Amino acid sequence: MDILEVIRNILQESEDLVTQVKPDEVKPEHEYRNDLGLDSLGLMTLAFELQEKYPELDETVIAEWKTVGDSIETIKKLG
């Protein structure tokens, strides 16, 4: 499963993450705050969920995440 699909699944399944765009329509260019409507609590929830799949992900990097694509790039770099 590619990283975008993992993010879509988390957004679909987590009760705490209600987005302004349907999870299966989320694209890398979508901005977390402006397009999906996630706030800092939502971003932290997403980061913690991503850590279940990618344990080496440091959640403090989310401060630098503007778009979904930014998080995909961060995770890709984990190798």
Added chain:
Amino acid sequence: MKLVDQTLNLNLTLAGKEVLNTDRNRIIDSIKLNLEKVPKNSPILILQKDPVRFLYSFLMALDFGLIPISLPTETTEFQLEHLRKSIKGAAVFNNQDINLSKETLTESHTNCYACLTSGTTGISKLCYLNLDNALLNSKLHADSLGVNKDNTVIQTLPLYHSFGIISYIFAWIKCGFTLDLNHIFLGLKTLSKRNLKNSVIHLSPSQLRFMLKEKTSPPIGIDIISIGGGSIDNKSLKEIKRKLPNTEIYTTYGLTEAGPRVTTGLWSDHEEGFIGSSLKRVETAVLDSDSKISRTGVGKLLIKSPTLKLNIKENELIDGWLITRDQVRINENSEVFFITREDDLINFGGISLYPSDIELVIKQHPKVVDAIVLKRKSELYEEEPILIVEPTVEPSLLREFLKGKLASHQIPKLIYSYESLPRNSLEKIDRKQLYKTLEQE
């Protein structure tokens, strides 16, 4: 002594790492180059995404005799423009850019700053607060929590908020603790990775509930947690006490119009709704259903304080008391218990959303005839807005329209539309009937 100068001997960290004076001076110099162009006594809208830059832009504006108006980092261009036009003579300091006003100053307040109470679409919700009183309020609040220079106060709530300015910026200057600024909200998991010692954390109820959901062993080194900005259930308070048995848990109450801190109390199995007692020099009372003012009993919370906003209107006061929208009970020990907030406000994770702010913008959509914003309970955020419009319009089109005109947290995630909305005999939208319809959905 200037405020900026007073901070240079104080410890400042960003995400746990020391911000050296050389770095601070570099930031201060670049801000100075911009702010010295602004005429004295001008209001200046401050929008700074970086917390260190916000801190020093705000303080330097005060040192320069300007009136800083702190804006949420998510303020849109539309909102910024609306505010700029509403405040005569206002300059704008948007990240690196300074824009001066061509208009003549009409602002009469001096030695003050201003904060917004909620959305940025209404000038009426701008609260001007006297600087000296705000410094006093910050010290009284810090003292009520027992915060001192040996503590490290970790920023978890927005710095630009009236609460953030008092509890982080001014309390830092008055108490001399180490201030740790952060770009993001820190959950327990993130805090566990830090080497915490004598730490103090201010939380909103939503943040507290988030922390309780985290599956992580709690960090050590947190001396004090203070929780405010919405009703806090005893179940969550008991749970955090169980997770952090050596941490003192305080509940607090404040509102921007009051300057902002009003009550604080050390929580120890109090009855539901406990928000402590008045800070020194602040008085509380209730306005009961017979419009009688009493020191004890149940009613609308009234506040008397030297720190009330400067631009207070006569209809916001009764016999010198500020009338709030919150129902409380005050017992014979002067302890205050929060009951509920007046109906129309939406408490979205500690941020007050005004339905009228959202309705005002959506009604500008060419297809929308009428609109109303209701609310629903939310486990994480306490309450969430629901937008209902007349007639039927594709929700994605409405969402797209709202983007950029409202802050992202103001855009309702739940949007419904109907060909016609139920109305009562006065042609007003029937809210009760709408709630029933929504329940069936």
